[in-house]
Amino acid sequence: MQENIQEIVLSLDELHKLSFNVLVTNGLSVRQSNAMAKVFVAGQRDNCHSHGVWRLIGCVKTLRMGKLRGDAEPTIDDISPSLIKIDACFGFSALAFEVGSQILIEKAKKSGIAALAINNCFHFSALWPEVEAIAAEGVAALAMAPTHSCVAPAGGNKPLFGTNPIAFAWPRPGTLPFVFDMATSAVARGEIELYKRAGKKIPSDWAIDENGQATDDPDRALSGAMLTFGGYKGSALSAMVELLAGPLISDMLSSESLAFDEGVGAAPCHGELIVAFDPTVFGGESSKNNVQRAEALFDGITGQGARLPSQRRFAARQRSLEHGVSISMDLYDELLGLII
Amino acid sequence: MQENIQEIVLSLDELHKLSFNVLVTNGLSVRQSNAMAKVFVAGQRDNCHSHGVWRLIGCVKTLRMGKLRGDAEPTIDDISPSLIKIDACFGFSALAFEVGSQILIEKAKKSGIAALAINNCFHFSALWPEVEAIAAEGVAALAMAPTHSCVAPAGGNKPLFGTNPIAFAWPRPGTLPFVFDMATSAVARGEIELYKRAGKKIPSDWAIDENGQATDDPDRALSGAMLTFGGYKGSALSAMVELLAGPLISDMLSSESLAFDEGVGAAPCHGELIVAFDPTVFGGESSKNNVQRAEALFDGITGQGARLPSQRRFAARQRSLEHGVSISMDLYDELLGLII
Numbered sequence: 292m293q294e295n296i297q298e299i300v301l302s303l304d305e306l307h308k309l310s311f312n313v314l315v316t317n318g319l320s321v322r323q324s325n326a327m328a329k330v331f332v333a334g335q336r337d338n339c340h341s342h343g344v345w346r347l348i349g350c351v352k353t354l355r356m357g358k359l360r361g362d363a364e365p366t367i368d369d370i371s372p373s374l375i376k377i378d379a380c381f382g383f384s385a386l387a388f389e390v391g392s393q394i395l396i397e398k399a400k401k402s403g404i405a406a407l408a409i410n411n412c413f414h415f416s417a418l419w420p421e422v423e424a425i426a427a428e429g430v431a432a433l434a435m436a437p438t439h440s441c442v443a444p445a446g447g448n449k450p451l452f453g454t455n456p457i458a459f460a461w462p463r464p465g466t467l468p469f470v471f472d473m474a475t476s477a478v479a480r481g482e483i484e485l486y487k488r489a490g491k492k493i494p495s496d497w498a499i500d501e502n503g504q505a506t507d508d509p510d511r512a513l514s515g516a517m518l519t520f521g522g523y524k525g526s527a528l529s530a531m532v533e534l535l536a537g538p539l540i541s542d543m544l545s546s547e548s549l550a551f552d553e554g555v556g557a558a559p560c561h562g563e564l565i566v567a568f569d570p571t572v573f574g575g576e577s578s579k580n581n582v583q584r585a586e587a588l589f590d591g592i593t594g595q596g597a598r599l600p601s602q603r604r605f606a607a608r609q610r611s612l613e614h615g616v617s618i619s620m621d622l623y624d625e626l627l628g629l630i631i
Numbered sequence: 632m633q634e635n636i637q638e639i640v641l642s643l644d645e646l647h648k649l650s651f652n653v654l655v656t657n658g659l660s661v662r663q664s665n666a667m668a669k670v671f672v673a674g675q676r677d678n679c680h681s682h683g684v685w686r687l688i689g690c691v692k693t694l695r696m697g698k699l700r701g702d703a704e705p706t707i708d709d710i711s712p713s714l715i716k717i718d719a720c721f722g723f724s725a726l727a728f729e730v731g732s733q734i735l736i737e738k739a740k741k742s743g744i745a746a747l748a749i750n751n752c753f754h755f756s757a758l759w760p761e762v763e764a765i766a767a768e769g770v771a772a773l774a775m776a777p778t779h780s781c782v783a784p785a786g787g788n789k790p791l792f793g794t795n796p797i798a799f800a801w802p803r804p805g806t807l808p809f810v811f812d813m814a815t816s817a818v819a820r821g822e823i824e825l826y827k828r829a830g831k832k833i834p835s836d837w838a839i840d841e842n843g844q845a846t847d848d849p850d851r852a853l854s855g856a857m858l859t860f861g862g863y864k865g866s867a868l869s870a871m872v873e874l875l876a877g878p879l880i881s882d883m884l885s886s887e888s889l890a891f892d893e894g895v896g897a898a899p900c901h902g903e904l905i906v907a908f909d910p911t912v913f914g915g916e917s918s919k920n921n922v923q924r925a926e927a928l929f930d931g932i933t934g935q936g937a938r939l940p941s942q943r944r945f946a947a948r949q950r951s952l953e954h955g956v957s958i959s960m961d962l963y964d965e966l967l968g969l970i971i
Contacts, residue, residue: 370743370912370913370915371712371713371741371742371743371912372711372712372713372742373711373712373713373742373743373744373745374742374743374744374912374913401711402711402712402713402714402742403710403711403713403714403746404713404714404744404745404746404906405713405744406743406744406908406913408913431874431875431879433871443935443937444931444932444935444937445937446936446937446938447932447935447936447937448935448936449935451928451931451932451935457868459867459871461871461874469870469874471864471867471870471871473864473867520861520862520864521860521861521862521864521865522860522861523940524811524813524860524861524865525860525861525864526937527799527811527813527940528797528868530809530811530928530932530940531773531799531801531811533928534771534801534809534925534928535771535908537924537925537928538910538914538921538922538924538925538928539771539908539910539913539914539921540913540914541913541914541915541917541918541920541921543924544924544927544928546927546928546931547924566744566906568746568875568879570878570879572710572711572714573710573714573746573748573879573880573881574878574879574880574881575710575881577881578881580881581878581879581881582878584877584878584883584884584887585874585877585878587884587886588791588870588873588874588877588878588884588886591784591791591886592784592787592791592870595783595784595787595788595789595791596786596787596788597783597784597785597786597787597866598786600863600867600870
């Protein structure tokens, strides 16, 4: 363990143990703590600070709010050869995903396409660890979830949609998958929170204030409304996320999730939809050729100097696996202070 | 039938007969002609000129190129309880969709989620008529297709992606569905073609010229590369469309489809993926409540003065059903001239 005045370097194992201890000593079950710690360490490992271990602070806050059930054990409802629902029973999403994803993958490998709906989960992690985990089994995945109302629909001026992320992964033989995970808002809400923590102004096309005017003040943005990416097209996609990962699966819209929170500022509680596509079942005899087709697409992107999404993240992952991760001493001390 | 110097008003029946005659006299089978005429009339009816009857000109061009099989009868490959493939056998997509969609809907109503892959089809129509037809049966649908390479990936400067549309429909009781159909390019290619026909300049953020520079010239845009909507996020979605409606279903990427065309300028030949979600199977006992949840979302959008997608189209539809549609005499004469 190296140390200097401002940062501390930890191995991924050390970071996992720290994260686990923060969670378990604050009343989260061992199974849930393990699942959540994995997700936050993955975020930190990939240099996604907004989804890294600083989220443990919010996690503990959520645990202390009393709405989340720290001892929840997910239950399985096997609906059809291509549909499974997991009730997270008001625990965090990570364990529910671990339980459900294995069944989802099995179903996709038989039926070609399958869906996993996770209900009643507190969601506080990125979606890319989930779609990547499915792609690691050779299956493509599309995931989406609402959050808390904070984004105005195109042409409107009041928060309605959440940041409503969409994530997708496509498996690639012998290398990391093609993956993206994007908020349908102009940026992730966590980005604005990081600007706020850093005392920095935000770009003026990210959000509007409470009066519907453009703002560069992160506080006013957080109390006003964020904007969707790509204007009315991003807004349409955000509405689709609300519908498919809300009413379709008998779970809350971002507006309901916000109301459920009752202003306590816990992690959002809502559902999630994951659709899995098995290229082998879809492709049949052409599957091998199809793999090459997909690789030709990636070559077409990188061959003209453009980047595949997640490449920066994968490079950071490689560095972290070799050298560990560094976090600020302030954050480290704050996390240690959470262990009770 | 009213008439003036510049425009002619036709009833939807008259327009269907005209469209059918254009197609059938140019060698398209009766079944295919009927299916295609319905799609073009729907576009004209909804005031979507870029997907209306002027596309008959391109259709006939495609028929005369000799690549399309005018007498193709789609064949069915029933893969699993949730997956069906339709081989359009190098006919147009519309008939293949008609054949496949009924089976798709049946599967979704049993399994909750189901997919329809259409292969080897010449695609020359919007996707909204398809997702709307599925929503009319109470089932939500997500559709996507590649086209011909004409869009550069974010950070690149060469055409690789097609305009790669994504369409979605959510059924609403007693009213028209929530529907959007959007190119993942900044605009639909047909829009640029319409600007070209009208001799107008295009906005400078739609495309780059052959040298990778922004351009307002529709000709240079069409020979250069279009841009995706929403920067790298739109680019990521466009890549997803290539993968799911290309390699996943054993069909061509936009670049392969363009190469297959061999420069003759026919309608693009490629595959299409449609995913159907049955809210009743997903929702179970909560289905009724879920319908109200979705309506609350729509109220939240319109209640703040924002619009639902497709509302302009639905208003045009109402007008067309009452008063017929008007098309320019130039176009009318051109269409009559195609009847041989």
